[in-house]
Amino acid sequence: MPRGQVYLVILQVFGQQLIGPQEHLKKATVILNPAACNRKANSLFEKNAAPLLHLAGMEIKIVKTDYEGQAKKLMELMDQTDILIIAGGDGTLQEVITGLLRRTDEETFSKIPIGFIPLGFSNSLSQSLHLVSDNKVQHITTATLSILKGVTVPLDVLQIKGEKEQPVYALSSLRWGAFRDVATKISKYWYLGPLKTRAAHWFSTLKEWPQIHQASLSYMGPVPRPPDLPAEKPSRPNLLYRIHRRLKNYWNPPIEEPSKEPEPEQWENKEISTMELSVSTHNKNPVKRRVDDSMLITLEPDSLTVGQFIKEGTKKAVDPTELTENSLQLEASAACLNLPKEGAGFYDIDNEEYEAMSVEVRVLPRKLRFFCSEERKEQLAQAL
Numbered sequence: 001m002p003r004g005q006v007y008l009v010i011l012q013v014f015g016q017q018l019i020g021p022q023e024h025l026k027k028a029t030v031i032l033n034p035a036a037c038n039r040k041a042n043s044l045f046e047k048n049a050a051p052l053l054h055l056a057g058m059e060i061k062i063v064k065t066d067y068e069g070q071a072k073k074l075m076e077l078m079d080q081t082d083i084l085i086i087a088g089g090d091g092t093l094q095e096v097i098t099g100l101l102r103r104t105d106e107e108t109f110s111k112i113p114i115g116f117i118p119l120g121f122s123n124s125l126s127q128s129l130h131l132v133s134d135n136k137v138q139h140i141t142t143a144t145l146s147i148l149k150g151v152t153v154p155l156d157v158l159q160i161k162g163e164k165e166q167p168v169y170a171l172s173s174l175r176w177g178a179f180r181d182v183a184t185k186i187s188k189y190w191y192l193g194p195l196k197t198r199a200a201h202w203f204s205t206l207k208e209w210p211q212i213h214q215a216s217l218s219y220m221g222p223v224p225r226p227p228d229l230p231a232e233k234p235s236r237p238n239l240l241y242r243i244h245r246r247l248k249n250y251w252n253p254p255i256e257e258p259s260k261e262p263e264p265e266q267w268e269n270k271e272i273s274t275m276e277l278s279v280s281t282h283n284k285n286p287v288k289r290r291v292d293d294s295m296l297i298t299l300e301p302d303s304l305t306v307g308q309f310i311k312e313g314t315k316k317a318v319d320p321t322e323l324t325e326n327s328l329q330l331e332a333s334a335a336c337l338n339l340p341k342e343g344a345g346f347y348d349i350d351n352e353e354y355e356a357m358s359v360e361v362r363v364l365p366r367k368l369r370f371f372c373s374e375e376r377k378e379q380l381a382q383a384l
Contacts, residue, residue, distance in 0.1 A: 028053060028147075029081040030062045031071055031096050033088030033119070041119040045087050048140045049117050056148045058083070065092070075099025084112050085147060089120015090172075094350040097157065097368070098169045115147035115371040122351045124172050128283050129153070129372045131379070146373040153377065154366035156281040158295060160349060161360050168349055171283055171368075175348040176337075176356055177276025177300065178204070178211035178309070179316045184346075184353070186317060201313040205306045212302045213277065215339050217270045219332040222292035225365065265334075275300040275309070279335060279361050280321065286372075287380040293365035297330040298323065334362040 030053075034042035042064070053060050061081070065071050065088075072095050078084075086096050093116060103109055118126045118139055126132055126139065130146060133139045160174060161167040182204045189196035189203075204211070237245075278298045282290065301324065304312065308324070315322045323329075337359055344356035 025057065025059045026082045027059045027061065028083040028085055028115075029078060030060060030085040030087055031074065031092065032062055032064045033071070033092040034064050036088040036092060036120040041088060044119050044136070044140060045117065048137050049087065049144045052141065052144045052148065053085075069095065071095035072099035072102070076103060078109075080109075081112060083115060083147065085115040085117060087117040087119050089118070090122045090124055090351040092120065093125060094168075094170060094352050097171060098167075101157065101159075101169045101364075101367075102166060110368055113150075113152050113369050113371060115143070117143045117147075124351060125283070125370075128155075128286055128380075129370055129376060131373060131376050142373060147371045149371075149374065151372055151374050151377060152369040153286040153372045155283045155286050155368050155370055156293075156295070157364040157367040158279065158281060159362045159364055161362075162357050165357075168354065169364075170350045171281060172350045173278050173280035173320070173348075174359075174361060175276065175278045175320060176339075176345070177213050177274060177278075179276045179300070179313050179320075180348050181211075181345060182313055183317055183320075183348075197314050197317045198310055201310040202306075205309060209306065210302065210304075211275065211309075212273055213275070213345075214271075214273050215277070215337055217272050217277075217297075217335060217337055218267045219270070219297060219330060219335040220265055220267050221333065222294035222331045223333045223365075225290060225293045267336075272299055273302045275302055275304055275324075277337070278320070281363065284321070285380050286370075287377055292331065292333075293363060294331040294333055295335075295361070295363040297332055297335060299328040299330075300324050301326045301328075332363075334360065336360045 030045075032042065032045055037044065050060070050062075063074055065074065068091070071092055075096055076099060078100075084096075084100075086093050100106065100109055116123075116125055116129060118130075123139075126143065130139065130142050133142065155171055158170040158174065159167050160170060182201050185204070186197050186200045189199050192199050276298075277300075280296050280298070282288070282294070282296065300312075303326075304324065312322075312324045339356055339358050347354045347356045
């Protein structure tokens with residue numbers, strides 16, 4: 001849809017609504033990373049997203065980041081807002097979520113609905129929330145319209161905690177291994193054009209083969225998902241009913257059942273030898289109903305030939321969730337990954353690089369709510 005037609009739709013839907021003198025204007029705080037998309041993000045936002053937000057009658061507060069890591073600090077100082085909007089790429093999103101959930105009052109702030117406007121080169125979450133388009137302007141306007149329409153979906157969050165560091169939070173995955181390492185070097189072979197991905201994998205095998213990663217893994221199985229809470233609070237009973245109930249409880253107090261001791265956590269231990277390990281959420285389809293709350297641990301086999309490594313790595317460069325033959329998948333609610341103290345390499349956490357170390361990973365089910373387009377929500381539901 002051309003930009004002019006989008007503006008016309010917004011004017012028709014929101015422009016005719018009357019705002020009373022005492023009515024509360026919705027406040028939206030935008031965390032904008034101007035450095036995203038080779039410093040084109042600010043222009044993309046101002047031209048394609050900001051006008052739509054203003055036309056909708058919101059009180060917009062835009063906070064721009066100046067350097068990497070600042071978004072985490074800004075979230076510590078953020079005041080209460082009705083809507084939080086993250087405008088940037090995967091890195092900005094991951095920083096804001098981490099800063100938000102590190103707050104001491106995160107229980108309150110994690111209830112704020114979140115919008116994601118994809119302005120970076122890597123916008124992994126968009127595939128779950130919006131109909132992705134090759135037209136970047138259309139992609140941005142679609143994401144902005146999703147915020148204005150108000151449809152949301154709950155997303156799981158991974159909490160990743162080292163022994164000394166503060167926890168880091170992720171919406172997609174943690175990756176550790178050979179495929180991840182090569183993916184970071186593909187751009188160096190730009191001069192080989194369409195052959196750069198295969199070349200990067202082949203050259204890596206010349207330097208080291210086999211590229212096996214070994215560690216100790218402990219994990220706990222999935223947890224049964226509690227029933228969804230009602231969207232609205234039930235109406236309060238009338239006065240006579242409340243008086244009757246109090247008198248009944250006074251003359252016949254209910255017998256309290258003895259509290260049950262919580263069952264000890266059941267952990268399974270496994271020594272792993274793998275080409276790559278990943279821990280991922282189920283946010284690829286947040287609409288799917290699940291019996292258990294869990295995250296997915298994937299172990300790629302350590303027996304690949306050089307040819308298989310190049311072939312499978314080429315697929316994973318396009319879609320990191322692509323599975324190789326004979327890969328092992330485990331459903332877990334928590335996991336501890338114990339790595340060698342030296343030479344462990346690096347993690348990718350939502351496409352951001354972190355030094356690899358021993359960590360505990362836990363899934364925080366349905367922790368945050370994100371705005372989602374109605375069309376994408378219906379499409380995901382039909383795919384079940």
